[in-house]
Amino acid sequence: xxxxxxxxxxxxxxxxxxxxxxxxxxxxxxxxxxxxxxxxxxxxxxxxxxxxxxxxxxxxxxxxxxxxxxxxxxxxxxxxxxxxxxxxxxxxxxxxxxxxxxxxxxxxxxxxxxxxxxxxxxxxxxxxxxxxxxxxxxxxxxxxxxxxxxxxxxxxxxxxxxxxxxxxxxxxxxxxxxxxxxxxxxxxxxxxxxxxxxxxxxxxxxxxxxxxxxxxxxxxxxxxxxxxxxxxxxxxxxxxxxxxxxxxxxxxxxxxxxxxxxxxxxxxxxxxxxxxxxxx
Amino acid sequence: xxxxxxxxxxxxxxxxxxxxxxxxxxxxxxxxxxxxxxxxxxxxxxxxxxxxxxxxxxxxxxxxxxxxxxxxxxxxxxxxxxxxxxxxxxxxxxxxxxxxxxxxxxxxxxxxxxxxxxxxxxxxxxxxxxxxxxxxxxxxxxxxxxxxxxxxxxxxxxxxxxxxxxxxxxxxxxxxxxxxxxxxxxxxxxxxxxxxxxxxxxxxxxxxxxxxxxxxxxxxxxxxxxxxxxxxxxxxxxxxxxxxxxxxxxxxxxxxxxxxxxxxxxxxxxxxxxxxxxxx
Numbered sequence: 001x002x003x004x005x006x007x008x009x010x011x012x013x014x015x016x017x018x019x020x021x022x023x024x025x026x027x028x029x030x031x032x033x034x035x036x037x038x039x040x041x042x043x044x045x046x047x048x049x050x051x052x053x054x055x056x057x058x059x060x061x062x063x064x065x066x067x068x069x070x071x072x073x074x075x076x077x078x079x080x081x082x083x084x085x086x087x088x089x090x091x092x093x094x095x096x097x098x099x100x101x102x103x104x105x106x107x108x109x110x111x112x113x114x115x116x117x118x119x120x121x122x123x124x125x126x127x128x129x130x131x132x133x134x135x136x137x138x139x140x141x142x143x144x145x146x147x148x149x150x151x152x153x154x155x156x157x158x159x160x161x162x163x164x165x166x167x168x169x170x171x172x173x174x175x176x177x178x179x180x181x182x183x184x185x186x187x188x189x190x191x192x193x194x195x196x197x198x199x200x201x202x203x204x205x206x207x208x209x210x211x212x213x214x215x216x217x218x219x220x221x222x223x224x225x226x227x228x229x230x231x232x233x234x235x236x237x238x239x240x241x242x243x244x245x246x247x248x249x250x251x252x253x254x255x256x257x258x259x260x261x262x263x264x265x266x267x268x269x270x271x272x273x274x275x276x277x278x279x280x
Numbered sequence: 281x282x283x284x285x286x287x288x289x290x291x292x293x294x295x296x297x298x299x300x301x302x303x304x305x306x307x308x309x310x311x312x313x314x315x316x317x318x319x320x321x322x323x324x325x326x327x328x329x330x331x332x333x334x335x336x337x338x339x340x341x342x343x344x345x346x347x348x349x350x351x352x353x354x355x356x357x358x359x360x361x362x363x364x365x366x367x368x369x370x371x372x373x374x375x376x377x378x379x380x381x382x383x384x385x386x387x388x389x390x391x392x393x394x395x396x397x398x399x400x401x402x403x404x405x406x407x408x409x410x411x412x413x414x415x416x417x418x419x420x421x422x423x424x425x426x427x428x429x430x431x432x433x434x435x436x437x438x439x440x441x442x443x444x445x446x447x448x449x450x451x452x453x454x455x456x457x458x459x460x461x462x463x464x465x466x467x468x469x470x471x472x473x474x475x476x477x478x479x480x481x482x483x484x485x486x487x488x489x490x491x492x493x494x495x496x497x498x499x500x501x502x503x504x505x506x507x508x509x510x511x512x513x514x515x516x517x518x519x520x521x522x523x524x525x526x527x528x529x530x531x532x533x534x535x536x537x538x539x540x541x542x543x544x545x546x547x548x549x550x551x552x553x554x555x556x557x558x559x560x
Binding site for chain 1: 338341342343505506507508513514541542543545546547548549550551552553554555556557558560
């Protein structure tokens with residue numbers, strides 16, 4: 001059947017998965033418009049209460065292939081051998097660790113240095129970070145030196161540094177093109193911003209994304225399943241397509257964190273359903 | 281936000297759920313075309329390994345509001361008091377039991393009589409059944425007498441009676457309009473049929489549906505998450521809309537039956553995602 005012989009073959013064929021995972025994830029590598037499909041991933045924080053093995057079991061069950069690596073799964077001080085073992089374990093579940101973070105680095109320049117060294121040793125080209133504003137020029141220089149992109153994360157109205165994507169963009173727009181945004185569409189909306197418009201507005205600088213929905217567009221809003229919140233996900237996916245977003249859309253499910261699989265799976269299904277119609 | 285103030289309010293507002301559930305589910309009651317949205321349910325068989333309480337916990341978590349009742353959750357010999365208690369329990373989880381079955385009745389007319397009495401006492405207007413072909417005229421008469429519809433279930437290439445929807449339609453097309461099909465789109469495709477075309481072709485007689493996908497369009501095909509199979513679900517949902525299907529689309533997830541929540545949730549999410557784009 002036609003449907004099976006195009007995009008679905010990729011998911012169903014184990015070899016296909018691993019071949020795909022060996023491709024580097026770089027914004028420069030534009031997918032042709034007609035075949036555009038956003039990548040679905042998971043932000044490691046969704047699994048804060050689970051060890052790596054149990055997290056990977058969930059990812060495998062959902063057939064999600066991209067993980068943003070948190071240090072509770074791969075400590076900063078890991079040896080090269082431990083890092084190799086980590087990647088091997090991910091590959092066995094059909095998963096690629098595509099970035100590290102979010103990493104807080106609000107105390108010293110040494111934390112920034114360590115983060116770049118860690119990312120280099122892990123072998124990813126993207127750090128999600130929360131730095132001091134005064135260190136941004138330093139980070140911009142490091143990003144160019146290492147050839148590693150750095151995306152700042154916005155965390156909503158409680159975040160005195162980066163409540164929304166505009167607050168980040170205004171600070172980075174004249175820095176290296178390797179400095180960008182990890183667009184938390186939920187916290188952005190919790191701060192009263194329009195996450196569909198901001199996705200388009202800052203598309204050139206959005207390197208990563210925390211895919212989620214929220215119960216209300218205010219500080220009281222909580223993460224909810226992708227299908228059940230106030231952000232218009234179909235409009236969001238149409239915008240992903242129109243900007244040809246090349247990063248990963250990583251689910252960060254800050255609900256039922258002791259038993260997140262059902263909500264993550266419902267959210268993954270919803271995203272795929274919207275994508276299958278918007279990006280046929 | 282616009283998005284929240286229309287269709288989502290229904291899901292989020294507990295009173296809204298119960299108000300909606302008090303509406304009868306009848307094909308005559310056409311939803312206006314512009315607001316068309318198919319109803320999502322679960323076929324009780326998905327919970328064959330779970331008692332009613334645990335099944336309802338899963339339904340509540342997925343916010344699925346329609347259940348096709350299997351006798352392992354509500355035995356045929358239940359008293360009226362037990363039936364009342366059953367409905368009360370469902371309502372507490374925001375769930376409506378909208379039909380009974382599938383019920384096998386291949387041995388005697390008494391089984392048919394019992395099924396109609398059971399449906400009447402349960403208070404539903406729809407029986408899903410597997411009868412003998414020679415009893416169809418009898419069933420047609422009973423359906424008219426009771427004012428209860430009767431939908432025959434197709435069960436794929438292994439089913440000597442009703443392998444696909446065509447085999448049912450050809451037998452019932454001249455019977456009472458209360459005799460129809462519980463369209464198992466997966467088993468229909470396993471029998472080599474085109475489930476999107478058959479949905480359209482037999483739309484006047486499709487009263488209920490087992491929503492699923494399958495790994496391949498042959499006898500070897502197995503149930504899989506809605507997003508992962510060979511049936512083109514976006515095309516299927518577009519057809520639901522074009523025929524203005526008024527029944528329930530009930531997930532029957534014959535995979536991971538000892539731990540079905542993740543697959544059911546992913547499937548529910550996928551369906552909602554497709555529907556949100558196709559039926560905005």
